[in-house]
Amino acid sequence: MNIYDLIFYLFATITVLSALAVVSTKNIIYSAYNLMLTFFGVAGLYVLLGADFLAIVQLIVYVGGILILILFGVMLTNKVNGMPIHTEVTNIIPASITIGLFAGIVLAFFMNTNWKSVTTEFPATTIQSLGKLLMNEYILIFELLGVLLLIALIGAASIARKQ
């Protein structure tokens, strides 16, 4: 067992345990903070997979953007008066049975399949290659995503504004 394996198990444990905490605690604020831990763990897994730029983007966009938006959403949609912010739970037994069966099938499939594995060694920094790809092969998708972000900005502002 070398250092790579140890770091993988560390980040995988952080990711899985905090994701379990996200969906098992009833306090929404605790869920949001556990979601932050999950995002950190996933960013660590990205680094282990040789995607350093993706890890930084994950931290900036998810932890810096989406998580803050979610916390805003929690605080603006609850009457905060010293009470802990709880969410109600429904369908717990059918959901547990379904998800247990589904997880069993998926995990057995992942473990028993003999994947043809060709390891690509990425260079220490992938930013240059990703940037060249973004400006050549993926230029159309890049432009379309720019337009999509503009539409999302305008749409969100016009949906949420006061009438």
Added chain:
Amino acid sequence: MMTIGLNHFLIVSGLLFCFGIFGMMTRKNAVMVLMGIELILNSANINFIAFAKYGNFGYHGQMIALFVIILAAAEAAIALAIVLNIYKNFATVNVDEVNNLKE
């Protein structure tokens, strides 16, 4: 003990996917449903990047993962705007109580 390979990353992403679906199915608060969706998108991203490393796809898997992150940001902004509007009209964000198109 086998060395870390594609299987290990796929198992982590499968577990994340199952937790995300579970959160979406069992929680009534719309913000919690959104958190479940974020977990599912993250698990898909782990799959894309794991196959980019172990599946001989070069940089294309990382590219798609980048686009998924951008779409997730746009989706979160729109969804939270809708949630705020629902709260303004119904004074609740429990998704099972919001069953009218007009108040």
